[in-house]
Amino acid sequence: MIHANEDYLKLPGSYLFSTIAKKVAAFTEANPDKKIIRLGIGDVTQPLCPAVIEAIHKATDEMADGATFRGYAPDLGYEFLRTTIAEKVFRPLGTDIAADEIFVSDGAKSDSANIQEIFTHDTKIAVCDPVYPVYVDTNVMAGRTGTYDETTGLWSNVIYMPCTAANGYSPELPKEVPDLIYLCFPNNPTGATVTKAQLQDWVDYANKNHAVIVYDAAYEAYISEEGVPHSIFECEGARTCAIELRSFSKNAGFTGTRLGYTVIPKDLVDADGVSLHSLWARRHGTKFNGAPYIIQRAGEAVYSEEGQRQTKEQIAYYMKNAKVIYDGLKAAGYTVSGGVNAPYIWLQVPQGMTSWDFFDYLLEKANVVGTPGSGFGPSGEGYFRLTAFGTYENSVEAMERIKAL
Numbered sequence: 001m002i003h004a005n006e007d008y009l010k011l012p013g014s015y016l017f018s019t020i021a022k023k024v025a026a027f028t029e030a031n032p033d034k035k036i037i038r039l040g041i042g043d044v045t046q047p048l049c050p051a052v053i054e055a056i057h058k059a060t061d062e063m064a065d066g067a068t069f070r071g072y073a074p075d076l077g078y079e080f081l082r083t084t085i086a087e088k089v090f091r092p093l094g095t096d097i098a099a100d101e102i103f104v105s106d107g108a109k110s111d112s113a114n115i116q117e118i119f120t121h122d123t124k125i126a127v128c129d130p131v132y133p134v135y136v137d138t139n140v141m142a143g144r145t146g147t148y149d150e151t152t153g154l155w156s157n158v159i160y161m162p163c164t165a166a167n168g169y170s171p172e173l174p175k176e177v178p179d180l181i182y183l184c185f186p187n188n189p190t191g192a193t194v195t196k197a198q199l200q201d202w203v204d205y206a207n208k209n210h211a212v213i214v215y216d217a218a219y220e221a222y223i224s225e226e227g228v229p230h231s232i233f234e235c236e237g238a239r240t241c242a243i244e245l246r247s248f249s250k251n252a253g254f255t256g257t258r259l260g261y262t263v264i265p266k267d268l269v270d271a272d273g274v275s276l277h278s279l280w281a282r283r284h285g286t287k288f289n290g291a292p293y294i295i296q297r298a299g300e301a302v303y304s305e306e307g308q309r310q311t312k313e314q315i316a317y318y319m320k321n322a323k324v325i326y327d328g329l330k331a332a333g334y335t336v337s338g339g340v341n342a343p344y345i346w347l348q349v350p351q352g353m354t355s356w357d358f359f360d361y362l363l364e365k366a367n368v369v370g371t372p373g374s375g376f377g378p379s380g381e382g383y384f385r386l387t388a389f390g391t392y393e394n395s396v397e398a399m400e401r402i403k404a405l
């Protein structure tokens with residue numbers, strides 16, 4: 001007799017984006033003449049840059065020719081891409097990540113979801129609150145999170161690290177020591193970053209406690225300030241405690257084309273000396289059949305001179321929107337953070353309102369759609385996320401409407 005995996009049945013419904021869609025649909029139906037501006041978008045909107053498109057065309061032509069056609073890609077990624085990443089991403093940061101420590105994949109979402117598989121069932125996880133929901137949900141599916149409390153929205157066996165205005169959205173080192181720590185900086189949803197010194201504290205803490213940090217650097221390309229680390233491997237000792245997730249989605253607009261990679265140093269071992277690099281190579285080679293050749297060539301083109309210039313322009317476009325939104329909200333009297341090293345702007349909702357109250361207020365009064373902070377975790381209550389992924393014109397208009405409220 002077949003039975004569904006009961007751990008999957010424990011997942012609370014993912015109400016956030018479907019509730020938003022329903023509310024927006026109802027409003028549009030009742031107010032067909034109103035122009036809605038969506039600043040809740042968590043996806044890029046600029047087209048792929050010319051250097052990337054050119055590489056895609058060239059690789060496609062190769063696939064049409066018997067002499068250059070390629071079948072299965074190597075499970076762990078083509079050498080040309082792994083070498084390019086090592087040389088163009090990690091060497092300039094002064095880190096010594098080798099090409100064979102880079103595992104090419106279809107993106108950081110699946111890697112952030114799957115990485116927990118190489119750790120034992122009783123692995124204790126710690127996450128920031130608010131959080132990118134994938135980290136928690138995949139551990140729920142793996143049966144490690146205990147029981148869910150409907151009222152608090154917390155799992156009994158997860159260590160939550162609140163990130164609020166009080167700590168500058170930077171989590172404190174937990175007193176109860178976790179085994180696996182998920183960190184994401186620049187952060188989605190808060191847009192916050194940590195300094196290199198703060199990240200070094202995490203690396204030291206993990207090494208001292210033989211814990212592993214999964215560092216999600218999906219928004220690394222948005223960092224504009226000095227002193228903000230682009231990679232956890234800039235910290236001393238990270239090679240023995242950290243795994244880094246990277247994505248081409250936000251830095252080069254690959255959300256639809258799909259490409260990412262995970263870095264696992266060969267020095268990273270568990271408490272018994274087992275190589276996590278080898279375990280992940282085994283896992284990835286067994287369960288993943290390689291990212292497409294055409295897309296890996298596209299990824300390589302991101303690091304050409306042209307590709308770098310063009311993708312930097314795209315990021316500058318979004319960051320111009322971020323500044324408009326940040327400055328606009330400030331001018332309207334809101335307490336705002338993020339938006340400087342990330343495409344996310346995080347604001348405190350007015351006193352006496354919940355995140356959802358503010359969602360309704362903004363939709364009805366300004367016809368602007370954002371995302372309630374409480375949807376990312378209990379500590380997100382009282383906060384609201386706007387994103388810079390819209391058009392410049394819409395970002396400006398949205399701020400004019402909000403200032404006029």
Ligand SMILES: *Cc1c(COP(=O)(O)O)cnc(C)c1O
Binds near residue numbers: 132
């Ligand atoms: C967008 C995003 C990613 C990237 O996911 P892909 O699967 O590479 O598109 C990873 N982590 C976070 C926190 C994100 O917001």
